[in-house]
Amino acid sequence: MASKVTIADVARYANVSRQTVSNVLNSPEVVKEETRQRVLDAVEALGYRVSAAARQMRTGRSRLLAVRIETTQDGMNVFDRFLHGLTESAARSGYRVLLYTAADDRAEIDTIDQLLGEFEPDGFVLTSTHHGDPRAAWLAGRGLPFVSFGRPWGAPEGVHPWVDVDGAAGTETATRHLLDAGHRRIGFIGWEPGSGVGDDRRAGWERALAAHQLDAGLVLETDGSSAQGQAAARELVERGATALVCVSDSVALGALQVVPDVVGFDDTPVAAAVGLTSVSQPLTEAAARCVELLTSRLSGRLPDRLPDRLPDRPAATHVLLTPSLVIRKEPRS
Amino acid sequence: MASKVTIADVARYANVSRQTVSNVLNSPEVVKEETRQRVLDAVEALGYRVSAAARQMRTGRSRLLAVRIETTQDGMNVFDRFLHGLTESAARSGYRVLLYTAADDRAEIDTIDQLLGEFEPDGFVLTSTHHGDPRAAWLAGRGLPFVSFGRPWGAPEGVHPWVDVDGAAGTETATRHLLDAGHRRIGFIGWEPGSGVGDDRRAGWERALAAHQLDAGLVLETDGSSAQGQAAARELVERGATALVCVSDSVALGALQVVPDVVGFDDTPVAAAVGLTSVSQPLTEAAARCVELLTSRLSGRLPDRLPDRLPDRPAATHVLLTPSLVIRKEPRS
Numbered sequence: 318m319a320s321k322v323t324i325a326d327v328a329r330y331a332n333v334s335r336q337t338v339s340n341v342l343n344s345p346e347v348v349k350e351e352t353r354q355r356v357l358d359a360v361e362a363l364g365y366r367v368s369a370a371a372r373q374m375r376t377g378r379s380r381l382l383a384v385r386i387e388t389t390q391d392g393m394n395v396f397d398r399f400l401h402g403l404t405e406s407a408a409r410s411g412y413r414v415l416l417y418t419a420a421d422d423r424a425e426i427d428t429i430d431q432l433l434g435e436f437e438p439d440g441f442v443l444t445s446t447h448h449g450d451p452r453a454a455w456l457a458g459r460g461l462p463f464v465s466f467g468r469p470w471g472a473p474e475g476v477h478p479w480v481d482v483d484g485a486a487g488t489e490t491a492t493r494h495l496l497d498a499g500h501r502r503i504g505f506i507g508w509e510p511g512s513g514v515g516d517d518r519r520a521g522w523e524r525a526l527a528a529h530q531l532d533a534g535l536v537l538e539t540d541g542s543s544a545q546g547q548a549a550a551r552e553l554v555e556r557g558a559t560a561l562v563c564v565s566d567s568v569a570l571g572a573l574q575v576v577p578d579v580v581g582f583d584d585t586p587v588a589a590a591v592g593l594t595s596v597s598q599p600l601t602e603a604a605a606r607c608v609e610l611l612t613s614r615l616s617g618r619l620p621d622r623l624p625d626r627l628p629d630r631p632a633a634t635h636v637l638l639t640p641s642l643v644i645r646k647e648p649r650s
Numbered sequence: 651m652a653s654k655v656t657i658a659d660v661a662r663y664a665n666v667s668r669q670t671v672s673n674v675l676n677s678p679e680v681v682k683e684e685t686r687q688r689v690l691d692a693v694e695a696l697g698y699r700v701s702a703a704a705r706q707m708r709t710g711r712s713r714l715l716a717v718r719i720e721t722t723q724d725g726m727n728v729f730d731r732f733l734h735g736l737t738e739s740a741a742r743s744g745y746r747v748l749l750y751t752a753a754d755d756r757a758e759i760d761t762i763d764q765l766l767g768e769f770e771p772d773g774f775v776l777t778s779t780h781h782g783d784p785r786a787a788w789l790a791g792r793g794l795p796f797v798s799f800g801r802p803w804g805a806p807e808g809v810h811p812w813v814d815v816d817g818a819a820g821t822e823t824a825t826r827h828l829l830d831a832g833h834r835r836i837g838f839i840g841w842e843p844g845s846g847v848g849d850d851r852r853a854g855w856e857r858a859l860a861a862h863q864l865d866a867g868l869v870l871e872t873d874g875s876s877a878q879g880q881a882a883a884r885e886l887v888e889r890g891a892t893a894l895v896c897v898s899d900s901v902a903l904g905a906l907q908v909v910p911d912v913v914g915f916d917d918t919p920v921a922a923a924v925g926l927t928s929v930s931q932p933l934t935e936a937a938a939r940c941v942e943l944l945t946s947r948l949s950g951r952l953p954d955r956l957p958d959r960l961p962d963r964p965a966a967t968h969v970l971l972t973p974s975l976v977i978r979k980e981p982r983s
């Protein structure tokens with residue numbers, strides 16, 4: 318249960334003023350190392366715990382990071398693993414994760430606005446960024462700290478901190494894996510053009526083929542379903558494809574009914590269950606980097622916008638992580 | 651952004667005292683209906699918003715419900731759907747969900763203890779209850795409001811509010827489905843005995859067989875993996891089984907390699923992907939009921955322990971929901 322120890326008790330025990338205790342807890346950088354240690358020892362010895370409400374009233378900090386929980390749709394979603402990593406990383410930095418749901422961008426902005434009034438989160442983590450996304454501009458316009466898991470597709474890259482996984486690098490590796498096995502007619506099954514993530518994944522496949530002076534004509538778009546994946550695979554095989562790189566495991570699952578050498582994307586439980594080779598995103602790492610960028614800014618180490626880098630502490634505001642290929646079956650050409 | 655309107659502004663606008671405004675916001679039942687309406691009109695007209703910190707200092711209520719986010723393991727986990735439902739239902743009742751992680755029961759109790767000091771959540775939602783679970787007793791011993799998604803296995807049922815899904819009813823329906831198709835030698839692949847959830851699911855299979863005076867001898871235990879599921883299926887088929895009911899989709903996935911008529915449990919994305927018939931838990935409903943039980947108690951409608959029920963409002967403290975069978979392929983006997 319919450320302890321009854323007060324700041325005054327800590328101050329008395331450490332033989333400092335209450336203001337000094339408050340500084341140690343809220344702005345430790347202004348306190349001398351020796352004093353700070355004495356206060357922290359007193360905090361520990363007495364079991365002093367800061368009430369969130371009291372701290373928030375005093376410091377204006379809630380120690381809460383807010384993130385939208387996404388619907389899982391067909392369950393082939395990587396968000397739950399990201400969220401687990403986010404919660405763990407946040408806890409290690411002294412923050413907790415506050416969840417909300419929202420049906421679309423507009424509803425999400427309204428919910429964020431409401432949360433600001435109710436819980437005053439210190440920062441926000443946006444996910445599923447896309448072209449024409451109004452959320453980042455809204456947050457940035459109000460000077461609110463946030464990071465996105467996903468690039469600011471179509472917007473200037475320097476605008477805000479982001480973490481993303483290099484989808485093109487993933488499909489490039491997947492395509493090279495099939496090339497190495499001797500395949501030369503490798504198709505791509507994607508989504509409708511215009512999605513940042515989908516176009517990026519397609520670009521990696523094109524890049525790998527271009528490096529071998531191979532034609533990138535064997536490509537079809539789908540709505541992302543397994544049924545359309547299967548139909549697209551059938552058509553691409555008719556046009557001569559011997560192997561397929563897919564924008565998602567869902568599409569790949571359909572393609573797998575048509576041809577054995579298929580690579581999916583996201584390494585979902587379904588890929589593991591059916592023995593599908595798939596590109597795997599480093600989600601725990603991505604979550605940790607999101608927390609790092611956000612809490613760095615919250616503790617004042619990163620300015621809101623940073624064109625320049627400090628020479629002794631290169632401040633990363635954009636992190637692009639490289640995915641890996643989980644090979645479950647060797648392809649045959 | 652947070653509004654600058656204060657309680658004093660609202661009081662002036664509504665022509666009441668600040669205490670009255672505070673009462674309307676925190677103990678509306680003590681204020682006359684007409685006055686309450688006038689204050690609420692003023693709140694709306696001025697766009698007054700209660701700061702979480704200010705409200706918590708005043709009312710001792712944080713409007714936060716805390717829940718542990720579970721690791722997904724093999725991804726065949728239903729927790730993410732439950733969590734989504736919980737976040738939505740909580741929001742509709744004016745609560746937000748605070749996440750934490752913990753490696754085991756002990757670590758979870760420590761984390762809850764820490765959260766109480768830091769954020770003072772109003773209530774807790776426990777998941778994955780099991781025999782010898784120390785968490786419920788710890789919370790109950792401190793008078794902290796909580797609900798569990800999962801029965802208090804092995805503990806007296808009346809101890810605390812819980813919501814669960816009737817696993818036995820699910821496997822009973824699954825078994826009856828196979829019986830209806832003409833199968834008479836139906837095996838069960840389970841987990842090691844001693845898990846409340848696993849024993850319950852096995853009991854439903856036994857019940858369905860007993861109703862047909864059939865022997866419940868075709869049963870094997872596994873560690874829950876697909877590999878052991880496959881091995882168990884092979885052995886049960888050798889012993890004469892023609893169809894199998896499984897404790898999970900993971901086990902069922904292995905069994906499906908051996909015999910076509912298999913029913914899994916949890917209706918995971920993998921079941922959908924491979925066309926596996928599976929028992930589906932009403933997770934959104936379960937989450938909504940958890941929020942309902944918890945917020946009823948928080949708003950004082952439910953006492954801590956309730957042996958008696960009010961005649962005009964039967965207070966449900968235990969909710970056992972019935973799962974459904976998602977049939978993806980008709981069995982042949």
